[in-house]
Amino acid sequence: MSEDKSIGSAFEKLLKKSPWGGRMEALNINDDWEKIVGKTIARHTDKLFLQDGTLRVYTNIAPLKQELLLEKIHLIKKINEFYDRDFVKDIVVI
Numbered sequence: 001m002s003e004d005k006s007i008g009s010a011f012e013k014l015l016k017k018s019p020w021g022g023r024m025e026a027l028n029i030n031d032d033w034e035k036i037v038g039k040t041i042a043r044h045t046d047k048l049f050l051q052d053g054t055l056r057v058y059t060n061i062a063p064l065k066q067e068l069l070l071e072k073i074h075l076i077k078k079i080n081e082f083y084d085r086d087f088v089k090d091i092v093v094i
Contacts (some may be wrong), residue, residue, distance in 0.1 A: 029055065029079065029088075031074050041068075048079070051090035055079070068093045 009073045029050055034042035045068075048057035055076075059065050068075065072091045 028083070032082065036079055050088070051088060055088050055091045056094060057091060058094050065093045 023065055030048050041064065044061050044064050045057050045059045049056040057068060076088050076091060080086045
């Protein structure tokens with residue numbers, strides 16, 4: 001194992017155990033949201049908030065809210081695959 005991988009792995013493990021790990025994931029999801037869901041959905045959603053495995057997504061467009069709720073399981077899987085980690089457990093659309 002190379003030194004870079006072991007340092008990176010150690011840092012990742014430290015983040016997972018610390019209270020900062022969740023905050024880092026929340027920041028990442030805000031930064032990567034457009035890459036995950038595409039421009040159209042990203043443009044009409046805002047105030048992403050991740051806490052204790054629940055992602056809260058805000059939108060004021062009723063059809064989009066319904067679509068996100070219908071595709072919730074697929075979206076959770078897509079987010080977790082994007083990060084190659086299982087940290088989003090549920091999505092609430094507000």
